[in-house]
Amino acid sequence: MSDPALIRLSAVTKTYGQGQVAFQALKGIDLAIEAGDFVAIMGPSGSGKSTAMNILGCLDIPTSGSYEFQGVRVEQLARDQRALLRRHYLGFVFQGFNLLARTTALENVELPLVYRGGAAPARHAAARAALAQVGLAGWEDHTPGELSGGQQQRVAIARAIVTRPAVLLADEPTGNLDSHTSHEIMELISAFNRDHGLTVLMVTHEADIAACARRIVRFADGRVDTDHRNGGTA
Amino acid sequence: MWWNTILLALRAIRRNLLRSFLTVLGIVIGVAAVITMVTLGNGATRSVSDQIASMGSNMLIVMPGQRFGPGSGGAPPFRAADVEAIRNQIASARWVAPVVNRGSAAVYQASNWSTVITGSNSDYFEAGNWKIAAGRGFTEAEERAGKAVCVIGATVQQKLFGGQNPVGSQVRIRQFACEVIGLLQGKGQSAMGSDQDDTIVMPLRTVQRRLTGNQNIGRVIVSVQPGISIDGVRQQVTLLMRERRNIGLNEDDDFQVLDTRQIAETLTSTTRILTMLLGAVAAVSLLVGGIGIMNIMLVSVTERTREIGIRLAIGALEREVLLQFLIEAVVLSALGGLVGIALATGMSIALAGAMKVPWLFDPMINLASFLFAAAIGVIFGFFPARRAAGLNPIDALRHE
Incomplete structure (x- = not known):
């Protein structure tokens, strides 16, 4: 029996701390995401959307419940196995870009490929191609300090997609950018979803950014509040 | 995995050139200081012990007067009879050389040199470990007759003869040729720092007649048979001299008997203490270098923690991150250690040349300071990274 869903969260809870100071960030989440979808996760601060994102990104494991990624029970994997899962299937884009300082765009993009192994010429070619895809051809030798915020986020996107991941996880990807640049970045992410069938999970609190997604899931108080298809862009 | 991790480590070094440079510099200075100091100290110790060996070992020096206390100048000098008594009555005495010194100018043709004239006998060369480089020593007849013959030191040869063979030439000293x-x-400097080769040796009687004009003997050098306890001979000599000089039971000696081994021990232990002191000062600089490295590493820990978070998030394994940081630390420390050793070698050779002490390579101190530097670099480069690599990637990314 093959599950049509790429990602399936079942009754996932996450509790931080213990005893009196325990804080339950997720109070039972059920969520299925199909391959090729573009899902925006919204919700106020403390609603558990970032916690859910960390679990979806295999950076953290649920306290209870199950998380199946392509049929694999992630919560049962060891730390290194989760790292390998991230290495081979996931790409991350963060609010704060999180590029290596004083390192050229090319080397930043190449980094995940270095961990994957492989010949240097192939790595360079793939990194150059990814930078060209995000519109940064010719900027390979610039370090993050020499790039604008939008350009840094493009490098981060190139780093996330250079490994051709199954899922792109974007945590507030436009949170540090002005509205014009934000829309350019969203265009780019939408294009990868539309043209390459890349599954995108994105956390945001801005409605106009979320409008780019096909599906919007709203979190409130550690639970899924609403979940609907976005008619406008579908 | 190895090659890629080495690549990542080298990239990290290149990326943080200033930090890498400062780390290496701390190690270089520490290692170079310790090795240079200890190498020079060892050279000085060796040079002192060489000089003592050149002075002649198992030797007693008997001098009138006491080193300390009032009235020492009034002690009567030795006479030839005292020397004969030592020679005849101390069975373990191998060589007995009376010595009189007198400063004087020596002239050869247009050259003029002020030197020390030593009056003694042929035992003097044996006891003092002197070798005749050219010509010969005194004959017994020359000693007895007080003939105007001399054996000159290497410095005098240089100054008067310009390095030419002096044997057979006539040197004028005051009024006589x-x-x-x-x-x-040549023997070089003495342990006390004077030039032992700056001397002209003549038969004792010649010096007494022509230069000092009296029968006094400044000191007697007694060389003891090998394998005989020098302390025993020293006691015998002391007793003999007390008897000959009519010193009562409760009176102090009006002469002293020095023991070269004792002098040697004092001097080598002094230089050894000096070496240890220098080494300690240098070790402090190694420690300061280590603290500098620690500072640099701790200051950069925030940035490094975030970097580790990024690497973990994109799928690096904990052990890959650790290996990278370990390689980085090892490469920097080893580089610093090797440059430090190279610098120390250059500096100590140059300084040893300037200080005229032998350069001795000490593999132990080189190895020890290298390992210490490597340990500091690895500990302070690696352990903060180990903590960070154990963090949840999210916490590492959020690290402020």
Whole structure:
């Protein structure tokens, strides 16, 4: 029996701390995401959307419940196995870009490929191609300090997609950018979803950014509040 | 995995050139200081012990007067009879050489040199470990007759003869001419820092007659048979001299008996203490270098923690991150250690040349300071990274 869903969260809870100071960030989440979808996760601060994102990104494991990624029970994997899962299937884009300082765009993009192994010429070619895809051809030798915020986020996107991941996880990807640049970045992410069938999970609190997604899931108080298809862009 | 991790480590070094440079610099200075100091100290110790060996071992020096206390100048000098008594009554005495010194100018043709004239006998060369480089020593007849013959030191040869063979030439000393019959092999500086080769040796009687004008003997050098306890001989000599000089039971000696081994021990232990002191000062600089490295590493820990978070998030394994940081630390420390050793070698060779002490390579101190530097670099480069690599990637990314 093959599950049509790429990602399936079942009754996932996450509790931080213990005893009196325990804080339950997720109070039972059920969520299925199909391959090729573009899902925006919204919700106020403390609603558990970032916690859910960390679990979806295999950076953290649920306290209870199950998380199946392509049929694999992630919560049962060891730390290194989760790292390998991230290495081979996931790409991350963060609010704060999180590029290596004083390192050229090319080397930043190449980094995940270095961990994957492989010949240097192939790595360079793939990194150059990814930078060209995000519109940064010719900027390979610039370090993050020499790039604008939008350009840094493009490098981060190139780093996330250079490994051709199954899922792109974007945590507030436009949170540090002005509205014009934000829309350019969203265009780019939408294009990868539309043209390459890349599954995108994105956390945001801005409605106009979320409008780019096909599906919007709203979190409130550690639970899924609403979940609907976005008619406008579908 | 290895090659890629080495690549990542080298990239990290290149990326943080200033930090890498400062780390290496701390190690270089520490290692170079310790090795240079200890190498020079060892050289000085060796040079002192060489000089003592050149002075002659198992030797007693008997001098009138006491080193300390009032009235020492009034002690009567030794006479030839005292020397004979030592020679005849101390069975373990191998060589007995009376010595009189007198400063004087020596002239050869247009050259003029002020030196020390030593009056003694042929035992003097044996006891003092002097070798005749050219010509010969004194004959018994020359000693007895007080003939105007001399054996000159290497410095005098340089100053008067410009390095030419002096044997057979006549040197004028005050009012008399003296035939050079031999040349001494050079011994260099004495343990006290004076030039031992700056001397002209003549038969004792010649010096007494022509220069001092009296029968006094400045000191007696007694060389003891090998394998005989020098302390025993020293006691015998002391007793003999007390008897000959009519010193009562409760009176102090009016002469002293020095023991070269004792002098040697004092001097080598002094230089050894000095070496240890220098080494300690240098070790402090190694420690300061280590603290500098620690500072640099701790200051950069925030940035490094975030970097580790990024690497973990994109799928690096904990052990890959650790290996990268370990390689980085090892490469920097080893580089610093090797440059430090190279610098120390250059500096210590140059300084040893300037200080005229032998350069001795000490593999232990090189190895020890290298390992210490490597340990500091690895500990302070690696352990903060180990903590960070154990963090949840999210916490590492959020690290402020």
